[in-house]
Amino acid sequence: MTDAGRRSEVAAALREVHGRIEAACAAAGRGADEVTLVAVTKTYPASDVVLLAGLGVTDVGENRDQEAGPKAAEVQAAGASPRWHFIGQLQRNKARSVVRYADVVESVDSVRLAEALARAAEGRSAPLEILVQVSVDGDASRGGVTGDDLWRVSDSVAAADTLQLGGVMAVAPVDWDPDRAFELVRGLSQRLVAAHPGATTISAGMSGDLEAAVRHGATHVRIGTSLLGMRNTLR
Numbered sequence: 754m755t756d757a758g759r760r761s762e763v764a765a766a767l768r769e770v771h772g773r774i775e776a777a778c779a780a781a782g783r784g785a786d787e788v789t790l791v792a793v794t795k796t797y798p799a800s801d802v803v804l805l806a807g808l809g810v811t812d813v814g815e816n817r818d819q820e821a822g823p824k825a826a827e828v829q830a831a832g833a834s835p836r837w838h839f840i841g842q843l844q845r846n847k848a849r850s851v852v853r854y855a856d857v858v859e860s861v862d863s864v865r866l867a868e869a870l871a872r873a874a875e876g877r878s879a880p881l882e883i884l885v886q887v888s889v890d891g892d893a894s895r896g897g898v899t900g901d902d903l904w905r906v907s908d909s910v911a912a913a914d915t916l917q918l919g920g921v922m923a924v925a926p927v928d929w930d931p932d933r934a935f936e937l938v939r940g941l942s943q944r945l946v947a948a949h950p951g952a953t954t955i956s957a958g959m960s961g962d963l964e965a966a967v968r969h970g971a972t973h974v975r976i977g978t979s980l981l982g983m984r985n986t987l988r
């Protein structure tokens with residue numbers, strides 16, 4: 754496909770996604786400016802990130818360090834500077850690499866990872882924003898804290914000078930009603946905000962369930978497929 758062809762294809766998809774977000778906000782009695790679109794660009798090239806930035810997308814999400822690091826460098830070299838959200842499972846030995854390009858790490862689910870990121874973020878000009886990933890169904894193998902670990906991890910993030918606690922992130926389990934999943938996430942968010950008033954972010958909702966997420970207070974939706982197309986790999 755030509756560059757112009759890809760551009761018009763992505764621009765049309767972006768209009769459609771913005772339309773869905775606006776409609777969902779209107780239905781929920783919320784302003785469309787209360788929800789930030791994070792364009793998930795995993796498996797797609799740096800040229801697509803540059804294109805999205807040119808179309809006004811401010812935030813992009815990636816889930817693998819070995820892909821995101823070089824892509825972020827390429828995007829920067831092309832003159833674009835979106836905010837990078839790291840949204841995938843992260844090993845502690847990748848913390849140093851991720852803090853070089855990420856503005857937000859959405860997938861923090863252990864005190865040990867929070868501590869590794871806090872150390873790695875020393876020397877940054879601005880604190881690294883952290884979202885604590887919560888597990889909706891209690892199956893921690895797919896990432897996310899369960900039970901009281903939400904409080905342990907969020908307290909550890911809040912105590913670190915180099916980190917800023919932004920809020921929570923969640924993925925609705927495939928076998929759950931998304932409304933039920935996001936209602937639960939909102940309840941956890943409300944309890945978190947009671948303890949940490951600044952931690953108001955709720956990153957929830959993907960291509961298939963953004964409407965339910967917006968209905969239940971999502972401040973950020975992470976959209977890949979509906980913007981850029983089906984990925985060849987399942988991730």
Ligand SMILES: *Cc1c(COP(=O)(O)O)cnc(C)c1O
Nearest residue numbers: 793840959960975976977978988
């Ligand atoms: C891939 C991914 C998304 C985007 O999913 P789509 O269904 O393609 O919109 C959102 N969040 C996370 C954590 C992801 O890994």
